[in-house]
Amino acid sequence: MASPPVTELTDRAREIFRLVVEGYLENGLPLGSKALAANGRVNLSPASIRSVLSDLETLGLLAAPHTSAGRMPTESGLRLFVDGMMQVAEPTLEERAVIEQRLAEHGPIEQALEATSAILSDISAAAGVVMVPRRDPHxxxxxxxxxxxxxxxxxxxxxxxxxxxxxxxxxxxxxxxxxxxxxxxxxxxxxxxxxxxxxxxxxxxxxxxxxxxxxxxxxxxxxxxxxxxxxxxxRPVLIVRGQANLLDDDALNDIERVRSLIDDLENKQSVSSLLDSAREAKSTRIFIGSENRLFALSGSSVIASPYRDREGRVVGVLGVIGPTRLNYARVVPMVDFTARSLGKLIG
Structure with a gap:
């Protein structure tokens, strides 16, 4: 079911929806009416909040994993949030300096690509991936x-x-x-x-x-x-770093999904094909869960951005692969900045 435009939600529904999504992205847990009422950011009774949550569930934006566990966003809900509600947190001057310094520390471009995948893993707490430029050397x-x-x-x-x-x-x-x-x-x-x-x-x-x-x-x-x-x-040439980040404490509660994701990452030909689909994107692309068939079973998200040489030609794609509860507001602009920084090093 297609999700409604964010403008069709009432102010009250939009605020409750935003709080549920932000809470889920922060800790990976569903949020219930009592918790929403207790944090003081919603001036409604638990009963009124439950009614709004039920409406959002009917719209396909939220789901209840268990009867009394509260709600969490669906893939459609995450897509609505990312496209229409998310306020990105641009990298600070310090963060930009650190990224540029780490890239500049490495001489040959191959080492810079290795460093890039490690940087992406560090900033996302997920797996960082870099598709190496297609080379046909003389x-x-x-x-x-x-x-x-x-x-x-x-x-x-x-x-x-x-x-x-x-x-x-x-x-x-x-x-x-x-x-x-x-x-x-x-x-x-x-x-x-x-x-x-x-x-x-x-x-x-x-x-x-x-x-x-x-x-x-x-x-x-x-x-x-x-x-x-x-x-x-x-032959796909793909650098993947940070798979161990996927095995955090929360992953132990969903080990089958994580095992499926790690298996998907081992299929470098398919991962390269997915990243390659972002080559012509004008900006960073976000794939959430079943929006791409490769990671449909593991319910994972991909944030990918093309990087260009000094003449503006796309030479590769880099990105982050992890659970759907990635911190999109922070990771998306960081991926974009890393792509632009890497491009400055490529002749």
Whole structure:
């Protein structure tokens, strides 16, 4: 059932709803009419408050986990609160300085990405995730080293000094000279090209019969390029930190949900696909519970923001994954600021 616009709620209902949501986000517990009446912020009798709570439950904004346990927000209620009622708490100057300092302490961008995921985990008390920029480095050298009769190690060396190792299955009986011939042929055509550019050039030469390779080496090159290109496009590179934060005292009361969430985080391909859906967002995106299928069973929320290089191009996505009772008002602007700070470090 679609939730009503916040403007359709009476002032009294809006205030009670806000107090229930804020109480739940603070301590994870449902709030009842007696507690609401006792805190002095609602000038109504417990009976009148119960009536309003019942109306909010009928609208699908609140739910009662147990008959006498009070109310807590539903996913629809959280969405209404986040979109129409939440007052974000912008990071203080001190918090901004700490984030920028922690990022600046690390040299290579890979270390800055690791630091970013740890920062996100710390500020949210949940799991911090960073999707690494898709890299297609310019290559300077490639080596094929036979490991045994059926496997070879492929060593790709980038012009920036980066090294990638990949395994390639080879036909039984492949000689060292055939591996060397394939190595020399590919390396001679890298010439500062990316792997995808080199793959297109070499593929065209083989298709047009322009290569000087024998049949065995030609097959080795063709299969190798196909595997390397597919591996580069399909392999998600995701940094996740802070899974232990999900195992707090409250989690012990809902261990199955937490176990489901941790299992979901292990599925990095699916998590990367979810984060990737936020690449084109103009601002931070929030997914609550079943709004995304990946975390529907664990009832978790995702706060994700794209980060850009200095030219404004989106190069990756970062965010926070945790229980639906995340402190959205604090975490959303912190995620946004962290994304902007990381972007300043990326050339």
């Amino acid at each position: 290559l300077s050298q490639m080596n094929l080293v036979r490991l045994d009769e059926r496997r070879a190690l492929v060593v790709l060396v980038g012009e920036d000094g980066s090294v990638e190792n990949r395994l390639l299955e080879i036909a039984e009986g492949t000689s060292i000279s055939e591996l060397q011939q394939a190595t020399n042929y590919i390396t001679s055509r890298l010439g500062g090209r990316t792997l995808s550019e080199a793959a297109r050039l070499i593929g065209a030469e083989i298709s047009n019969g322009q290569s000087a390779l024998d049949e065995a080496s030609r097959d080795l090159v063709a299969r190798g390029l196909a595997i390397w290109s597919r591996d580069a496009s399909q």
